[in-house]
Amino acid sequence: MKVTVVGAGAVGASCAEYIAIKNFASEVVILDIKEGFAEGKAMDLMQTASLNGFDTKITGSTNDYTKTANSDVCVITSGIPRKPGMTREELIGINAGIVKMVSASLIEHSPNTIIIVVSNPMDTMTYLVHKTTGLPKNRIIGMGGALDSARFKYRLAEALGAPISDVDGMVIGGHSDKGMVPLTRLATRNSVPVSEFISEERLEQVKQDTKVGGATLTGLLGTSAWYAPGAAVSGMVQAIACDTKKIFPCSTLLEGEFGLNDLCIGVPVVLGKNGIESIVEINLSDAEKSHLEESAAGVSKTNSLLEL
Ligand SMILES: NC(=O)C1=CN([C@@H]2O[C@H](COP(=O)(O)OP(=O)(O)OC[C@H]3O[C@@H](n4cnc5c(N)ncnc54)[C@H](O)[C@@H]3O)[C@@H](O)[C@H]2O)C=CC1
Numbered sequence: 001m002k003v004t005v006v007g008a009g010a011v012g013a014s015c016a017e018y019i020a021i022k023n024f025a026s027e028v029v030i031l032d033i034k035e036g037f038a039e040g041k042a043m044d045l046m047q048t049a050s051l052n053g054f055d056t057k058i059t060g061s062t063n064d065y066t067k068t069a070n071s072d073v074c075v076i077t078s079g080i081p082r083k084p085g086m087t088r089e090e091l092i093g094i095n096a097g098i099v100k101m102v103s104a105s106l107i108e109h110s111p112n113t114i115i116i117v118v119s120n121p122m123d124t125m126t127y128l129v130h131k132t133t134g135l136p137k138n139r140i141i142g143m144g145g146a147l148d149s150a151r152f153k154y155r156l157a158e159a160l161g162a163p164i165s166d167v168d169g170m171v172i173g174g175h176s177d178k179g180m181v182p183l184t185r186l187a188t189r190n191s192v193p194v195s196e197f198i199s200e201e202r203l204e205q206v207k208q209d210t211k212v213g214g215a216t217l218t219g220l221l222g223t224s225a226w227y228a229p230g231a232a233v234s235g236m237v238q239a240i241a242c243d244t245k246k247i248f249p250c251s252t253l254l255e256g257e258f259g260l261n262d263l264c265i266g267v268p269v270v271l272g273k274n275g276i277e278s279i280v281e282i283n284l285s286d287a288e289k290s291h292l293e294e295s296a297a298g299v300s301k302t303n304s305l306l307e308l
């Protein structure tokens, strides 16, 4: 399994590190436009191999896409992150051009690749890759829900006073401060609905804290987060590499599923060797449906800013 990660910045390097540490890929290529940067990150990471016990070969490339040839999975993290006070949507002007150019270059050298889009605004960047590359829909996957769900579980565990491993939950909808739909009704502690343990008010607080998870970290760090984003991507790449058929909420092109059309937004999907193996159309309550529709309207509005 060969994986390319475009962008050797905070998120790209974290993705490469977690993929390597999990030791399921033979090769990871990191590519960046900044001279020597990807080579430096790759060398630094390779010098952790004997310490962390992995055999994945990590190499770096300054914008030379021939080095990425025949990648099974390509992860796009290139582009600018937000600063405190900004929304992800404000990044569209710069990131759309980068994602369009990068995805075309990747596919030129790896026509059979599966692409995972991370750059923000992620749902719109995923849609852009659909509109401009012609790759089949199962091979274009946006990463947002896996991260948002991890943050949801963190907040749930905090509210419950429980270990995170005892908690399960999922966030669907757009990867934006307003658009996320944490499914509190379906969240559990060891199979028991979380509503058995905490009040509606506390659960509402968990929901709100989850939705602004990225903004909270951006406020603390001065730029957006990277550890959990990198770990979320590595989990998705592992599911594809090992054909696990695990369910992740991912941004995918909807063609009538959940009553939505012509946009990419986070819904539960099965990940395996073909990328998105299927969309899991779970039953939503009326309130959840209307939150997802509102979220979709927000994503479509951002999509309309693309010059297609
Ligand atoms: N979908 C999600 O859940 C998340 C998305 N993000 C997004 O990921 C992106 C990257 O964030 P960070 O790594 O923190 O930013 P960063 O600034 O640390 O790294 C971005 C890298 O992209 C490189 N780059 C820019 N244009 C390029 C091009 N044309 N070709 C190759 N490389 C290029 C830059 O040189 C830089 O090294 C941002 O758009 C951020 O908003 C971040 C966290 C989570």
Ligand SMILES: O=C([O-])CC(=O)C(=O)O
Pocket (backbone or CB within 6 Å): 081, 082, 088, 120, 147, 175, 213, 214, 215, 218, 224, 225, 229
């Ligand atoms: O908050 C941001 O801008 C980066 C991101 O998407 C996240 O960490 O969820």
